[in-house]
Amino acid sequence: MTPDMFAPEPGAPKELRPHQAVAIGLLKRSTGKAIHEGRRARFMLKLSTGAGKTVIAAAIVQGARTKGKRVLFIVDAISLIDQTVEAFMSQGVTEIGVIQAQHSMEDWSRPVQVASVQTLQRRGKLPPADIVIVDEAHCQSEWLSEIMQSETWAGVPFIGLSATPWSKGLGLLYDELICPITMQELIDRELLCPFRVYAAAHPDLTGVKTTAGDYQQAQLSEAMAAGNLVADLVETWRRYGENRPTFCFAVDRAHAKKIQRRFEEAGIGCGYIDAFTPTDERKDIRRQLDAGQIRVVCNVGCLTKGVDWAIGCIILARPTKSEMLYVQMVGRGLRVNEGIPDCVILDHADNTLRMGFVTDLDATRNTMCTAKRGERTARERPVPLPKECGSCGYLKPPKTRECPSCGFVGEPQSKVTETNDELVPVSRKQAAATRDQKQAWLSQLNWIARERGYSRGWAANTYKKKFGVYPRNLDASATCEPSHEVRSYVRSSLIAFAKRRDRAA
Template structure:
């Protein structure tokens, strides 16, 4: 078995302490990047070393083979699978891997320890198993153990590291969040604590919002490998069509996508043959793709779902400086950054209070930069992205009897940046048949001034210039289409 990292070793130490205190149902919080599979294998091996049997439960049949392969890679080979017609079925093996769905239709296996993966999903089957076997130890594993009432079934929360800890130690990627558009959720109802899917899909499928999602990615996405989270299948397919219409090769995943199709899509994504993958709630767990940009087009009130989604972009990778989050849902503005979401205890169904007996203060929401839509932490004055800092003066000033609104200072660009853009635009003139006038007007669209005192030297444009050019072309095409519609209507 691979050596454990410091936070994994600390989790094992705290787990042993919890069990020694008499707790039978501890919950281990293991955020994205913690190495939950290795942690689960280490706990399993710890039980095997004592001569005990282990049952490891997963939330879906599709994760059984993945778990078995991961355990075998760590040297745990005495494994059986509880699943009809599975070639790995072996009731005599000391380690059994089963899906919760399979267990709901069978008798619970004889075992000395149960490890429940993704325990925040709070399956009734697991709770029934607990109730029928009060002396049998259960260990829950979850990145987000904050489900309401989970503390009625588990008796201890073990936090060896948080998302913020893992980012600080370099095990997770830093991230930037932009809120380019704000959906109108007026009239969207709430069901089971989150937005009603049918209402939400209608609100998020408005053509202008969908166009903004695509054009923003073209402008800000830096051509990064991207996951996009949609509301439902219709919304996801609509987004896929819009991305492909804009020239971005796009994949699609939902609950009905086969394992082979997912594997092929993962390979295409890794190889760069697919730039954007739009999905409907199926890539929130068990995915270790190299995601460098994430589009949140699915508003949620759930801290659990929000954290699971953002976690897909936080894995580190070679050459990855940070993750880019394009939040078109206002979820970050409502819930805060994922690094701000933290709970010290399991939820027992009662109103949460701090250790002093007073209700815990809510986390201050981030603020949107009015210049570039970057979300900055509360209390940060100057925008870390564009440098814009609101003037701390009166909002109006008197000039000859008239009131004039005071605006922030415009964003400035150095000459090297302007030269890079001008040279990139001249490349389009030399290689794509564009006119010099087109290059000059595109430059003015970007910088607000005409290109002056710059060298006429064409170089191949970078992703930022290409995306801006594509964004402008899409905007022009849509304007032409609108004019034609108006002409026909007249």
């Protein structure tokens, strides 16, 4: 039996797309220049989801083999080894050995070696190689970083691959960032699908501490497990998810299980995956999703890379301050799949409102960080933030007045309250309304909207005029009979609007 008896049949290499050929050309030019100048060759290739990273990597390997060079391809997790081997074989790369205990393809004599960084670290060394390719290079291994900076490997080119090369210290390991194409350009060329983002429930993260640059998980889990937030996940998916195959990203296992239970109680088939889910079970969940037996898969941080499932909706139930994690989560829904025209993103975590659209992040983050872990970094150029439509919750681009989804046009909000008789400046020293008081106002405004046949966004916009913000973490469907105070406020607002309209006329 040959070592690769369980490997797939080799295929013919795919013809490179223009941006893939550009990536190879830029890499060759940079490598040649570094060698000519007598310096180390360390390059980071930034490739968004769907750019064809494996096709480009296979082309690099094939180019090295034509010159008789040995190649080491390092993956971030053992679970990605077989997937990488299968992808390389489909591209015509056949001389593959795998460095993994008891793997059927383990053969150190082969000129192309695929290994996980964990296995290499346990064995304490890298195999001989003339070029090393590091997949998901932003997930840095301290052990591998030390090897890259050692004298022994100074003359060997290292190529990092990443969609989000923004982690601290990458600029100390890699000397040049190569960006052959942006995420938006891939969308424009229909190599990635467009997306729509809706801001769903707004979580109250007051008091949630930050640890290592992201929200502290235990406190975050408690904040996101509120019953109204979890219930809103299901209702929002019913309203906007269009029954599409969906990934839901949760905070932790308990949170994901709770969400799964709510979907199932609503009669919606829902799977669950975490880091401990066996490979066979993951495959079965994917089969059920593809067959329509389930519509949603809840997961905890393990479907953010190396996943090419046919997904049409992403539920962000996991707030994060990490731009890398945010882009990785959204990226799972941006691959082009037959019958799925775009990706619907239901952001229950305010990630988009906090960090901007992923396409804007991708376009502005084109430098590698040279700060070490723990060191402060210079502020990045701010990303323009989207605005939430007060009617439908759609997140529209900055400086866009009319909502592209529902056509609603918000009115500029005055800092002055106008009554029948006088203008009353809003005092900053006013006592803040309690949650119960805010809910009472929203419920009464909903009653008036239903009573008068107003549009769905009227209550939310009137609420904002009163409190300065749109309603958050409240029951948006509750109603109760309005008090004299609320009716008077609405009447005054309508009179003020009429006066402004007359003045404009």
